[in-house]
Amino acid sequence: MHVTTKTTGRFGHTLRAALLGAAVLALGGVATAQADTLADIKKAGVINVATEMQFPPFDFLENNEYKGVDRDLIDEVAKELGVKPKYIDLPWTSVLPGLEAKKFDLVIAPVTITKERMKRYSFTVPISEATAAMMKRTGDNSINKPEDIAGKNVGGGKGTSQLAQVKEFAQGLTPAPTIKEYVDSNQSYADLAAGRVDVSVNSLPNLAFAAAQRKETFTVVLPPFGKPSFFSWVGRPGEDDKSLVEAVNAALVKIQKDGRMASIQKKWFGVSAELPTVVPEPLF
Template structure:
C-alpha cells in the first residue's frame, strides 16, 4: 500500500468515526422522543424546587420541566432519590436527566453537560428568628449545618477559612439541618439563597435569613451526561429560552420565589 493510499484510508476511517460519533450523540434525544418519555431524577426534599405534598411531587422544577417536556413533545417521569446518589446514577444510565438543581461549577462542567441556568444559587445563612447573627461574618465560631456533598458545603468550607473558623455539621437533607436548627443543635444552616428565602417567607416565626449572601454569585442548572446528552441539553436550552421569552418562566418564578429574575440566555463563565 502506498503512503498516499494509507493516508486516504486513515482519513476515511476518521470521517467514518466522526459520523458514527455524531449518530451516537443524537441517540439519547432521538431515543427519548421515540419512546415518548424522559426519565428525570431529583431529591424531593429541596423546597421550593422539589417537594412532596400529600405524596404528590410539586415545586419550581416540576412546573418548569413540565413546560420543557411539552416543548420536547414527551411525557416526563420523575424519580425521587437521595442527592448523594443522583449524579452517580446519571453516570451509570439509571435515568435520562438530572432535574435536581445542581450548582454550576467548573469542576462539574468537566464531567457533566449543564443546561442554561434555571435559578440563582448564591449561598446564605438562615438562623432562628431572633438569632444574634447580623452579618455573615457573625458565623465565626458557630455551629452551622449544610447538606453533605453539595457545592454549598464547599463554599461554606472556603468561607469558614476566611473568617477564622466555623464548626460544620453535614446532613443528608436540608430538612434534617432545619430540624436541628430549631432544636438549637445548630446556630445556622448554610444553603442557596432562594431556598432560604422561601423557608423564611413560609415560616417567618421560626426562620430568618442573614443578609447579604456570602461567596461568589452562582447559578443552579440541570445536567445530562456529557457526549450523548449534548443534543438533549441543546433542545432543553432552546425550550428554556422560549419559556423565558413568552413569560412562562416569570410566572413560575413568581409562584415559587415571590419574584421574577432574569436569567442568562448564554452559558455563564464558571
Template structure:
C-alpha cells in the first residue's frame, strides 16, 4: 500500500510539473495573446505633447494616432488611447492599466533598466524654445542667469539640468506638468525659454512663428524617442511583434511619410536596438 501511495504521489507531482510548464509557456505569451484576443491594444499617453499627441477640437491628433493606426493594421487589432497627466503614465503602465506607453519617451540608460523600449521612432535631441522677439537668446548658453521651464519628470528636464551645470550662472528651472502651460508662460514673458525635444519645439514654432522661435543649435546629446512596455517575460512577445511592425513601416516608407507629415522632415532612425549613451 505504501509503495502504491508513493507512486500516486510521484504521478501527481509529475502532472503538476507538466501543467506548470504548459502554464508558463502560455503565460509567456499572455500580453500578445491578450491583445489579440481582445482585438485591442491599449496605450497610455499624455495628449499635451504635440506633434506626437494633442487635442484638436477635443479630438486626439498627432503622430502617435497615425503611427499606432498603422501598427494596429499590422497586428490585426484596434488601438485605444488613455489620456493621463505625464507623471501618471509610467506608474499606470507598471500597475497594468494599459499594455504600453505611447508618450513617447526619450531612450535613456536609467529608463532601459526599468522598462522595455521599442525601436526608435524619432529624434529626441534637446533644444530651447524662446520668444520670437527675444534677441538676448542667440545661443543656448544665453539662458545663463535667466528662468527656463521644462516638463516635470521628463528626460528633457534631466538633460537641461546636466547642461546648465556647465554654465557660469545656472538659470532658475521651473517644472511643468503641462507643456502647454510652459509655452503659455513663455509667451507671457514669465520665463525666458522652454527646454524640450527639438522635434516638439520645432513643431510649436512652426504653428506660432510670430510668437516662438527655436534657439540653434540644440544643446542636448543625440538621443531617440521610443515607446515602452513593462520589462517582463509576459510583454516580450508583444514588444517583438510591435518592433516587427515598426521595421516594416520603416522599410516600406510609411514611417518616413508620417515623420514628414508631423515633423516637417523624415528622420533616420535605427531598425535595431541602439546603443544608449545617455
C-alpha cells in the first residue's frame, strides 16, 4: 500500500516556514563565506598576489630573489592585514586575465589607471606616478624632445598604457614613427642599446631607474610626453572583493602617513613624493 503523508493546517505552514528559513540561512551563510575574499584570505593566512617580475624598479628578480617597490609595499600591506603574501610571477599579458579568472587575489603589478580599465577593474589608491615618457641612447643628439621621434623606431611593452599613449601621440607626427611591441620592457631596452630602436617608451619612474643604472647607455627624454597618470594595484569589481580593496587602501594610506611609503620611494627612486589617498579620476 502506498501511503502519502500530507501536512496540513497551521502546524504544517509553520513547519514549512521554519524549514525554508533554515535553508535560506544556511545558504546565506555559505554565500557569505564564499563571497568575502578578505575573510577567506584572513582564514587562510595568505594573500595570493600576481605581477610580472620583469618591470624594474617595481618588480624584478635578482639572483632569483623577488625585489622591487611592489615587493616592499605588499610586504607592509600584508602585515597590516595580518597575513603573509604569496608572490606569483606571470607574463604581463596573463596578469589581468588571471585576476578575472580568480587565480589569485590581487594584482600588484603597477597598472596605470585609465578610464577604460576603471570600467572593468577595481583600483587601489595610487602606489606611484605613471606618466609616460621616452628613453634614448646616451649621446643621440637627434632626439631632444618627444616630437623628435618622427620617422624613428619606437619600442614599448605590448598591452601597456604607455604603448597606447605613444601610438596616439605618433598620429600627429610626420613622418610617422615605426612602433614595435615587445613582450616586456627589458627586451625593448636591449634593442635600444643595440640600435634596433631609437627610443623606448615606459613610465617615467621605470625609465629613470633604467637610465640611472646605465648612464653611459641610456638617457631619459624630457619632458614626458604622456598625460599625468598614476600606477595602482588592481582587484576584481563587485561586492565579493570590495572589503579586500578597502582594506588594502586603508593599509596603503597608513603606510604613506607613517613614512614607510617615503622610505620605499627613496630606496628605489632616490626621491619621495606624496601620492593621492583616494583613487584619482583618470585623464585618458
